[in-house]
Amino acid sequence: MVKLTKKIIEDFVYQGPPPRRDARCDDEIAGFGIRIYPSGKKSFILSYRVHHRKRQLTLGDFGILTLDQARKRARQELGKIIGGHDPLEQRQHSAKVQTLKSLCEIYLSRYAKVHKKTWQEDQRRLQRHIIPRWGNLNLTSLKRRDLTDLHTSLGTKAPYEANRLLRLLSKLFELAKQWGLIDEAHPNPARNIQLYKEHKRDRWITPEELPRLIEALEREPNTFARYALWMYLLTGARKSELLQAQWTDIGWERKELRLPHTKAGRIHYIPLSTAACELLQTLPRLSDNPYLFPGHIKGKPLVNITKPWKRVCQQAQLNNVRLHDLRRTVGSWLAQSGKSLHLIGKILNHSNPSTTAIYARFSQDQGRQALEEYSEKVLASSRGIQP
Numbered sequence: 001m002v003k004l005t006k007k008i009i010e011d012f013v014y015q016g017p018p019p020r021r022d023a024r025c026d027d028e029i030a031g032f033g034i035r036i037y038p039s040g041k042k043s044f045i046l047s048y049r050v051h052h053r054k055r056q057l058t059l060g061d062f063g064i065l066t067l068d069q070a071r072k073r074a075r076q077e078l079g080k081i082i083g084g085h086d087p088l089e090q091r092q093h094s095a096k097v098q099t100l101k102s103l104c105e106i107y108l109s110r111y112a113k114v115h116k117k118t119w120q121e122d123q124r125r126l127q128r129h130i131i132p133r134w135g136n137l138n139l140t141s142l143k144r145r146d147l148t149d150l151h152t153s154l155g156t157k158a159p160y161e162a163n164r165l166l167r168l169l170s171k172l173f174e175l176a177k178q179w180g181l182i183d184e185a186h187p188n189p190a191r192n193i194q195l196y197k198e199h200k201r202d203r204w205i206t207p208e209e210l211p212r213l214i215e216a217l218e219r220e221p222n223t224f225a226r227y228a229l230w231m232y233l234l235t236g237a238r239k240s241e242l243l244q245a246q247w248t249d250i251g252w253e254r255k256e257l258r259l260p261h262t263k264a265g266r267i268h269y270i271p272l273s274t275a276a277c278e279l280l281q282t283l284p285r286l287s288d289n290p291y292l293f294p295g296h297i298k299g300k301p302l303v304n305i306t307k308p309w310k311r312v313c314q315q316a317q318l319n320n321v322r323l324h325d326l327r328r329t330v331g332s333w334l335a336q337s338g339k340s341l342h343l344i345g346k347i348l349n350h351s352n353p354s355t356t357a358i359y360a361r362f363s364q365d366q367g368r369q370a371l372e373e374y375s376e377k378v379l380a381s382s383r384g385i386q387p
Contacts, residue, residue, distance in 0.1 A: 001025045004034060006067055014038050023047075032074040034062060044070035046077055050086045057088045100142060101135035103181065107172050110179075117263055120240070125165050129154070139173075139182050144189045151193055159196035166190050204329040205233075209318060210381040216316035224293045225308035227283050232323065234276045234375055236330030236348050238263060239323055243301050246290045250280060255368060259349075268349040271368035273375035330374065337377075339370050347371065 002008065004026040014036045015022050023045060025033040031047040035058075042062040048055055059065065059073045077087045104126045112119035129150065134142060147169060155162035170190035176182045205213055213233075220226040231242060241259045249258040255277055257270045272280070286294050291301035309323045331348055335341070347367045 001027045003027050004067060009034055009042060009062055009067065012036050012042065014040065026071075029071060029074050029078075031078070032071065044074070046074045046087075048078070048081050050081065050089075055086065055088045057091070098138050099135065100137050100139060101131050103139060103172060103176055104131060104135075106179070106181075107175060111175060117261065117265065118240075122168055125161075125168055129165055130169070139176060140186055142189050144187075144191075144193065147189050148193055155196050160198060163195045163198065166193060166195065202328075203320060203322070203325045204332045205318075205321070205325065207381055209316070210378065212316040213312070213318060214378075214381070216312045219315060220308055220312055222308045223284060224295075224302055225305050227279065228293045228302060228305060229309065229312065229323075229326075230279055231276065232326040233329070233378065234273060234279065235270050235371065236327045237270060238327065238349075239305065241268070243291075243293055243303065243305070245292045247285065247292060248290065249292075252277075262349055266349075271347070271371055273368065273372045275375040275379060276371070330371075333374055333377065334370055337370075337373060343367065343370060 002024075004024070012024060012034065016038060018038045022036045023033050024036070025031075033045055033047070035043050035045045037043075044059040044062060044065055046057045046059055048057070057077060059070050059077070062070075065073070080087050108119065108123055108126070112122045116122065133150070134146070147166065151162045151166050154165065167190075170188055173182070173186075173188045173190060177184045177186070177188075217226060217229055217233075220229065228242065231237065232239070235242070235257070237257075237259065241262050244261050245257060245259060249260070250256075250272075251258065251269075255272045257272055257276075259268045259270060262268045280292070283292065289299055293302040294300070295302040305323065313319075313321055327348065334343075334347070347370065
């Protein structure tokens with residue numbers, strides 16, 4: 001053991017035979033040294049013990065790192081070891097998660113699916129906009145300019161989607177720092193990008209548009225999508241919540257539909273009008289599928305209803321109408337009928353804290369009566385067309 005110098009390291013030659021490890025220790029820093037390879041390559045190393053396990057960390061190649069830089073890095077790593085960390089284990093873990101695709105997968109499994117009821121929306125955005133474009137890119141290689149360009153190109157047609165994608169990426173990088181996947185000092189590339197100004201939508205189906213919509217609904221060839229769209233129109237349920245409903249969730253005697261998985265995080269009971277009950281009674285039922293609206297995969301619910309909805313809107317000549325606007329239609333029509341905002345909030349399962357305390361004043365009968373009157377108006381506007 002000698003005090004290493006640049007000249008001494010340059011004079012070192014490999015002492016074999018291969019694959020014997022040839023390492024020379026420094027007497028200035030415990031565990032610090034230089035490793036010589038049969039090829040002549042030389043790397044600075046740090047040997048240490050954690051939980052009675054002998055470990056060896058490569059600090060960098062001689063010639064790229066100077067001896068002083070290597071000693072400084074060794075002292076930094078020793079500080080982590082004294083603090084109870086294992087630098088080699090952290091490096092190996094980070095190496096497995098060095099791509100953006102890997103981070104997306106960890107985010108979905110470790111955070112989104114555990115803490116977010118809308119995790120599927122995050123998954124959709126990542127699979128559509130991020131993974132195909134930058135999935136193989138190293139985490140630290142993604143720059144703010146990259147995200148600015150994506151945000152701008154997406155925002156020309158879908159500013160809301162662009163903003164939500166940017167917020168999602170910002171969360172990903174903050175969590176990557178918390179999980180030790182990237183250095184805490186690394187700048188978050190999604191920060192300090194100007195978001196598009198958002199305006200709350202006030203679009204709903206008007207009485208003049210409703211007959212065209214119902215006529216187009218009855219022409220939709222996808223049977224289960226057609227019934228699902230009818231139920232959206234009659235109940236104001238959220239898309240994902242309704243598609244997850246099963247036959248066992250229907251209370252025929254009470255005339256209500258139980259939605260156990262909701263955005264509000266609580267079980268929600270939707271009162272069913274006579275029209276909604278009659279619709280469900282004529283809905284085809286598959287013996288091998290428990291869901292009201294089964295999809296193409298055996299035992300699974302319908303997932304993608306976007307294409308049927310686009311077909312319906314095109315035939316009905318409806319512009320700038322989203323599926324969520326059917327939910328807004330229920331609320332707006334009830335409001336125009338003079339129904340209390342609190343009652344509407346109960347029917348639609350809103351989570352506004354200022355209205356929560358008064359929800360108890362309204363029974364299911366009141367909610368059902370409100371939807372009963374609304375459904376009668378919908379069917380009256382359909383000019384005799386029945387679901």
